[in-house]
Amino acid sequence: MAIITVQDLEKTFAVSRRREGARGLIGRLARETVQVRAVDGISFAVKRGEMVGYIGPNGAGKSTTIKMLTGILVPSGGTVQVMDLDPSRRRIDVARRIGVVFGQRSQLWWDLPLADSFALLRHIYRIPEQRYRANVAQFTELLDLGGFLQTPVRQLSLGQRMRGELTAALLHDPEILYLDEPTIGLDVVAKARIREFLAQLNVDRGVTVLLTTHDMGDIERLCSRMLVIDHGRVIYDGDVQAIKERYGGERTLIVDLEEPGPPIDVPGARVVKVDGPRQWLRFHRTDATAASLVAAVAARARLLDLTIEEPAIEDIVRRIYEGEAAWEASTA
Amino acid sequence: MADLPAIYLRLISARIRAQLQYRLSFLLDVLGSFFLTIIDFLAIIVIFYHLPALAGWTLEEVAFLYGTSYVIFKLVDMLIGHLDGLGDQVQAGQFDMIMVRPLGALFQVVTLDFGMRQLGAVLQGLIIFGLALWRVDIDWNTGRVLLLAQMPFSGALIFASVWVAGHTIIFWITRGREAINAFTYGGNMFTTYPIQIYGAWLRRLLAFIIPLAFVNYLPALYILDKPNPLGVPDALRFASPLVAVIAAIVAWRLWNFGVRHYRSTGS
Numbered sequence A: 001m002a003i004i005t006v007q008d009l010e011k012t013f014a015v016s017r018r019r020e021g022a023r024g025l026i027g028r029l030a031r032e033t034v035q036v037r038a039v040d041g042i043s044f045a046v047k048r049g050e051m052v053g054y055i056g057p058n059g060a061g062k063s064t065t066i067k068m069l070t071g072i073l074v075p076s077g078g079t080v081q082v083m084d085l086d087p088s089r090r091r092i093d094v095a096r097r098i099g100v101v102f103g104q105r106s107q108l109w110w111d112l113p114l115a116d117s118f119a120l121l122r123h124i125y126r127i128p129e130q131r132y133r134a135n136v137a138q139f140t141e142l143l144d145l146g147g148f149l150q151t152p153v154r155q156l157s158l159g160q161r162m163r164g165e166l167t168a169a170l171l172h173d174p175e176i177l178y179l180d181e182p183t184i185g186l187d188v189v190a191k192a193r194i195r196e197f198l199a200q201l202n203v204d205r206g207v208t209v210l211l212t213t214h215d216m217g218d219i220e221r222l223c224s225r226m227l228v229i230d231h232g233r234v235i236y237d238g239d240v241q242a243i244k245e246r247y248g249g250e251r252t253l254i255v256d257l258e259e260p261g262p263p264i265d266v267p268g269a270r271v272v273k274v275d276g277p278r279q280w281l282r283f284h285r286t287d288a289t290a291a292s293l294v295a296a297v298a299a300r301a302r303l304l305d306l307t308i309e310e311p312a313i314e315d316i317v318r319r320i321y322e323g324e325a326a327w328e329a330s331t332a
Numbered sequence B: 001m002a003d004l005p006a007i008y009l010r011l012i013s014a015r016i017r018a019q020l021q022y023r024l025s026f027l028l029d030v031l032g033s034f035f036l037t038i039i040d041f042l043a044i045i046v047i048f049y050h051l052p053a054l055a056g057w058t059l060e061e062v063a064f065l066y067g068t069s070y071v072i073f074k075l076v077d078m079l080i081g082h083l084d085g086l087g088d089q090v091q092a093g094q095f096d097m098i099m100v101r102p103l104g105a106l107f108q109v110v111t112l113d114f115g116m117r118q119l120g121a122v123l124q125g126l127i128i129f130g131l132a133l134w135r136v137d138i139d140w141n142t143g144r145v146l147l148l149a150q151m152p153f154s155g156a157l158i159f160a161s162v163w164v165a166g167h168t169i170i171f172w173i174t175r176g177r178e179a180i181n182a183f184t185y186g187g188n189m190f191t192t193y194p195i196q197i198y199g200a201w202l203r204r205l206l207a208f209i210i211p212l213a214f215v216n217y218l219p220a221l222y223i224l225d226k227p228n229p230l231g232v233p234d235a236l237r238f239a240s241p242l243v244a245v246i247a248a249i250v251a252w253r254l255w256n257f258g259v260r261h262y263r264s265t266g267s
């Protein structure tokens, strides 16, 4: 049962620009309008209870998509169905049933204490008194808000505010939670806490989550499925694990030798980098095991230390982008 | 829907509480708005120092226009004047957060603030209006009482419509604020004088296309028993409620049209 269905979705922005290569006063004042295709024919469906990572490079069209899913923007083409409603036509009905956290925006009242913002939201969303109390109590505990519930929002740290924003987005028991870069600017500890919280939320309450982020740690920790988009188009939609295997079969063995030396030649691996006594050996799971490589290296040189690097999703994503670019070039 | 007034009061009272945290600055704001606006009336007195009448209107009669215009306009300003922050909101993308809440966008913009300081200007308008009523000789009858009683409602609806319709432009031209002010604050100035003093073009635009003549001038012609010099049908003197409702419908449609053209920002 799809809770979100997107079909051939498009959004074009008319942007006025200075004419390129313009000369002289008139030339420089003359502006031309160009059409930016921010979202250029995207289709996908999200099932109830899924947690989907929506990723892609800057300007790929991620935020624009989320804005159309939430009814902020009216699509230029294609269709969106969220809980069987068209968000741009039924904005208010959809809004009642979704929660939104945009890392770059705030939905809290700047000069009121956090608790007062929650109280106002209770009325705006018409949350029954009991639900409200239970939710505030639970999120206060899970996100450890107790220490700053009475602090005006403008005095909160970014991490504290983000926890407040998450609570604010969840008080009315939304069925879908949209998160656009919720961990942006947070330190490692704060990120970890928010990830924990989201993972638990998805399990406990079955909330469907669509998450945009540039931090692949968020995706690895939280999502089993990811959608990769670039230039307003989907270039990958599937398992996070599968993509790791398909593009990420290669691992790297990093060895610290006693002395600097020439690249070590062992079967099943190739040296991709040498830095003094440290060498990087890349190998594919099908060609060698880490144990066999370590043994082979130790037979040729004195080994002080070693680490094995799993492929990071960043690299995998970069390779998808590059693959896509190469593919486009070959068909162009 | 039924609990909208309650939500309105809650949101507004949160704003008022925030403003009252700074009592002194609040008092200064109210006083400031009182004295700043009374200067506008002094300008009228100066005119009458040189002239016995303005287009056939005495000082007391102009004070009637002035008082009604100010009281009505400043009440509207107090309720929805912060619409002029819409441009900043749209530019900062903060309007996004309004769009994801289960309330009308206009309702939310309007509840973002409350112009308590306008109380000073409203008070000033009330004083001038009181003086006018006291000094002008009105031949009261039921019609005149009713016409006067409906003025604040129709007038406020017309001013509010101008405000809302004008700010719709923000969805296309984010920095349109100054141009819009010409119609809102300008509309306030326009309605403080008998409109036959204005040139034909300005009059056509501001009095009838933007129906500011229906705020106070046309009803005042009947209430003060003045001749109708503009050659418009006499019946229009009683048309304010109808015109106000039409203006509100047009403004509401324009607003919704504008909201559907909201573009947000790229970051």
Ligand SMILES: Nc1ncnc2c1ncn2[C@@H]1O[C@H](COP(=O)(O)OP(=O)(O)OP(=O)(O)O)[C@@H](O)[C@H]1O
Binding pocket: A013, A014, A015, A036, A037, A038, A039, A056, A057, A058, A059, A060, A061, A062, A063, A064, A065, B263, B264, B265, B266, B267
């Ligand atoms: N309101 C707007 N007006 C004009 N252009 C816009 C607007 N919003 C987005 N764009 C353009 O559309 C494209 C996609 O932007 P979008 O914000 O959706 O990207 P994104 O994937 O969220 O990027 P990021 O990772 O940087 O947040 C960009 O080229 C951007 O400049």
Ligand SMILES: [Mg+2]
Binding pocket: A062, A063, A064, A180
């Ligand atoms: Mg973005």
